[in-house]
Amino acid sequence: MLTDIHPKLPMRNKAITRDFYLNQLGFKEFGNADFKGYLMVQKDAVQIHFFEFEALIPEENYGQIYIRTNSIDSFYQTLLDAKVRIHPNGQLENKSWGQREFSLLDPDYNLITFGQNL
16 A cells, blocks of 8 residues: 655755755755755655756756645745745646646756645
8 A cells, every 4th residue: 555655856956955945945854864965855744855966957857746735825925925936837826627726946946836625
């Protein structure tokens, strides 16, 4: 039986990625060890893993994840208050497929979409 999934996304610089997810999105670092070239972060029940890819060209990165939430409006407002840049085409809105969503790009242009059932 499958129980969890932890996406792995590319990062160019561990310190920059750590700072973005911890200090802007409110994640915490997961695990007791600091692995070279690898980062694990967690917020509530969601974990994201990152692997170092120094040659990554952000504009050519197609990394994407979709994270479901049950408090999208308050989370969105928290990010706005913290001056987190929302994707220009990803403002919070109701979608025709029955989701309320918004998106942002991390420092390596991984597309992070948050959604809640309408």
